[in-house]
Amino acid sequence: MKKVLSVLCIFTIVLGMFTPFTMKASAATNTNSTFDELYAEAKKHLGKPYEWGARGPNTFDCSGYTQYVYRAVTGVTIPNTSTSQYAAADKVKNGDQKPGDLVYFTGQNHVGIYIGNGQMINAQDNGVTIDNLSATYWKQRFVGYARPFNFSEKKGSKSAYAMSDLNLRSSNNWDSSIAGKVPQGAKVSIDLDSDKNGWCMVTYNNIKGYMLNTSTYFSDTPVIKTYYAKDNLNLRTKATWDSEVAQKVQKGEKVTVNLKTNVNGWYQVTYGGKTGYMILNNNYLVENPLNMQTYYAVGTLNLRSEAKWDSSISLVVPEGQAVKVEMDTNSGAWFKVTYQNQTGYIPLIDDYLSSTPVLKTYYAKDNLNLRTEAKWDSDVAQIVQKGEKVTVNLKTNANGWYQVTYNGKKGYMVLNDNYLVEKALNMKTYYAVSNLNLRSEAKWDSSITQVVPEGKAVKVEMDTNNGNWFKVTYDNKTGYMPLLDLYLSETAVLKTYYAKDNLNLRSEAKWDSEISQIVEKGEKVTINSKTSIDGWYEVTYGGKKGYMILNDIYLVDQPLNLKNYYAVNSLNLRSEAKWDSSISQVVPEGAKVKVEMDTNDGNWFKVTYNNKTGYMPLNDLYLSETVVFKTYYAKDNLNLRSEAKWDSEISQIVEKGEKVTINSKTSINGWYEVTYDGKKGYMILSDNYLVENPLNLKIYYSVGDLNLRSESKWDSNIIQIVPAGTPVKVEMDTNDGIWYKVTYQNKTGYMPLTDDYLTLTAK
Known part of the structure; x- marks a missing residue:
């Protein structure tokens, strides 16, 4: 192939074809620019025409082209002519050339840019083009290579691992937006050629963003590694044995260890999304999975402490629960089994364990x-x-x-x-807006199958409509009801509220209607959320209904801080938190009151009783946290005393089996205040005199005049006479044959329990 240049380059090469090629000391300039950048610029001008002495950008001669391209990329201007370019550059031995070097030719005297793979890009008579240096024309005229610049080598990319959860940035600075997230330990690719002030482009899966390429953020070696618990394991909250247990890891379970967290041999360990600490050695954590297999309990299993039936039960595994069986631990049919971090033994047979879910x-x-x-x-x-x-x-x-x-x-x-x-039915839960009469068919004139109480949840079969009628199930019975807001609600109808103060429910939804009932402060009521009339709602309290405006002046959705106490004795509640204020009301002994715990003025608190409020000091003299009155029964005929001592007068007599009330706060040396039939006295509280459970006594009536006997036989003495038709008490647990112990007017004797003498009905 023969190339004919129409115009000479501005170059008179001194060496000629017969002058030996000599090396010159290095004159190449270092640059941060890369050959890729140079080549990209050079290719922009492919096809542009040749013009002698032209410097670009629209036309070039050979040296003008090389000068223009180098300056555009490096910012440095090389000499104007091929001669001076050659003189200034570092001569490179054939074979050591790199892309970006200049390549020179004799004869028509020419310069181009070497682009690798035996090719150059140059400006010649055909314009800017790419030529193969292996062509005969160029081989015959080849002089050598020269290097005006040491271009930055392409560093490529490297793999690294995230030291922690990272937020990649959209550009190379901290205040740019987050481009994506990289989880701790994830492997990423870092583009080293994109480095700007330490920031590099980072790729994770399909996410690209920027992050500082430092050891704070990336490790050249893996950060997270998988291990397996060699035995049941207690992870710690800190890297010490005496710290608390953070969580338990069952034998054989997989955990991840952060290899960059070593503190005296302890490492951060993650299991089930939670983190703790453990020493990393093969006493606790191993790299290979244990030979454990998951099985399921066929029924409730009693794991044994040893591989035999007569050993103790170590733990119980509920039916269907997954367990881990250590396949290398068998003693005959018995294997070691782990469940919830505890270990025991069970035979590995189909009666007990299944390899598939049960x-x-x-x-x-x-x-x-x-x-x-x-x-x-x-x-x-x-x-x-x-x-x-x-x-x-x-x-x-x-x-x-x-x-x-x-x-x-x-x-x-x-x-x-x-x-x-196997698949859930297309059923939806609704709530009865009011009491609903479900129908036997999808029409109003069919019979009523059942009544759904107000607010109750029902199941509506969404695929069963006949117009707007749907099949509805409640309490295992089915009927039909139109699916309309009048009858059924998608949200709960009834909601609990608490009276913010003593409250008068109204008989109608207006203030001038009658009071239907009174709700004491703090009491729980139920609101029907579908009954709004100008802000009034239907309110249920104690099974009765009324109306009240629903706002936080009257009703609140959180319980008040009220506490039940009991009056130790009769209390005079005061109108203010001081003794010299007027008495607002009297609380009877033993009565329950409500104390507002957030209302104290010193030790005085606001107290509510019977829908009225007053004040009382909260101390043991006046109010008790436990019930004051307790019911007992006279174990025998009992003489209550006027004072808390045996030698005081008898205040009244209590017949055997009668119910009395004890004030538990009145103890004096074991004596307590006892109330019977509205009168008070005193008695020692022990099961010789008073018992908690009623006696087995029954009321009978004398058929005629009865002679009660001192013993259970006819020839014993008569102790008293019971007039005909008089009630007596028969102790049903005291029979001697047909004879029973009978009490009349606080005296006891015996009488046969037959129809001749005693009857259950008064005559």
Whole structure:
């Protein structure tokens, strides 16, 4: 191939074809620019025409082209002519040339830019073009290479690992937006050629962004490594044995260790998304998975402390739960089994352990009667409402019947899609806006199948509509109801509120209606959220309804800080928090009051009783946290005393079995104040005199005049006479044959319990 240049380059080369090629001491200039940048600039001008002496940018001669391209990329201007360019550059031995070097030719005297792979880009008579140096024309005229610049070598990219969770930035500064996130330990690619002030382009999966390329953020070696717990393991909250247990890791479980967190051999360990610390050696953590296999308990399992049945029970595994079996630990059929960080032994046979899950979720296709046994004629164990979720034990098949658990109780049912299905039914929960009469058919004039109380949840079968009528299930019974806001609500209808103060519910939704009932401050009420009339709502308290405006002046959704106390004795509540204020009301001894715990003025607190409020010091003299009055029963005929001592006068007599009230706050040396029939006295509180449970006494009436005997026989003495028709008390646990102990007017004797003498009905 022969090239004919139409114009000479501005170059008179001194060396000529016969002058030996000599090396010159290095004159190449170092630059941060790369050959890729140089080549990109050079290619921009491909095809532009040649013009002698032209310097660009629209036309070039050979030296003008090289000068223009180098200056555009490096910012440095090389000499104008080929001669001076050659003189200024570092001569390079053939074979050591690099892309970006200049290449020179004799004859027509020419210069180009070497671009690698035996090619150059140059300006010649055909304009800017790329030529192969292996062509005969160029080979015959080749002089050598020269290097005006030492271009930066392309560093490429390197792999690294995130030292912590990182936020990559959209540009190379901290105040730029976040381009994406890199999790701790993730492997990334860092573009080293993109370095600007330490910031480099980082690639993670499909995310690209910038981050400082320092050891604070990246490691050349993996940060996170997987290990396995060699035994049940207690991770610690700190890198010390005496710190608290952060969490437990079951034997064989996989954990991740942060290899950059070494503190005296302790490392940060992550398990189940939580972090703790553990020493990293093969006593605790190993690199290879243990030979453990997951099995499932066929029924409730008693793991044994040793590989034999007569050893103690180490722990109980509930039915269906997953356990880990150590496959290298068998003693015959017995294997070591781990459950919830505890270990025991069980035979690895199908009766106890299954390699596939035991429990599976199903849904009742219709209302379902679970049976007590695996047969139709057994009793109904419980009823499952249509659409409800149940759990089936797949290992309990008995002629197609399976054990089914619902709400913690077990029963049996045939497992087929007539009764149980794998997918949830298209049922939706709604709430009765008011009492609803479900109909037997999808029309108003059909019979009522059942009543749904106000606010109760029902299940609506969304695929069963007949116009706006839908099939509705409540309490295991089914009927029909239009799916309208008048009847059914998607959100709960009833909501709990608390009276902010003593509250007068109204009989109608207006202030001038009558008071339907009074709600004491702090009491819980129920609001029907669908009954709004100008801000008034239907309110239920104590089973009765009324109306009240719903705002936080009257009703609040959080309980008040009220506490129940009991009056130690009769209390005079005061109108203000001081003794010399007027008495607002009297609280009877033992009565329950409510104390507002946030209202104290010193030791005085606001107290509410019977819908009225006053003040009282909160101390043990006046108010008790526990019930003051307690009921007891006279163990025998009892003489209450006027004072708390035996030698005081008898205040009144209590007949055997009678109920009395004890004030538990009145103890004086074991004596307590006792109230019977509205009168007070004193008695020692012990089971010789007073007992907590009622005696087995029964009221009978004398058929005629009765002679009570001193013993259970006719020839014993008469102790008293009971007039005909008079009530007596018979002790039902005291019989001697037909004779029973009988009490009349605080005296006791014996009488046969027959129709001749005693009758249950008064005559």
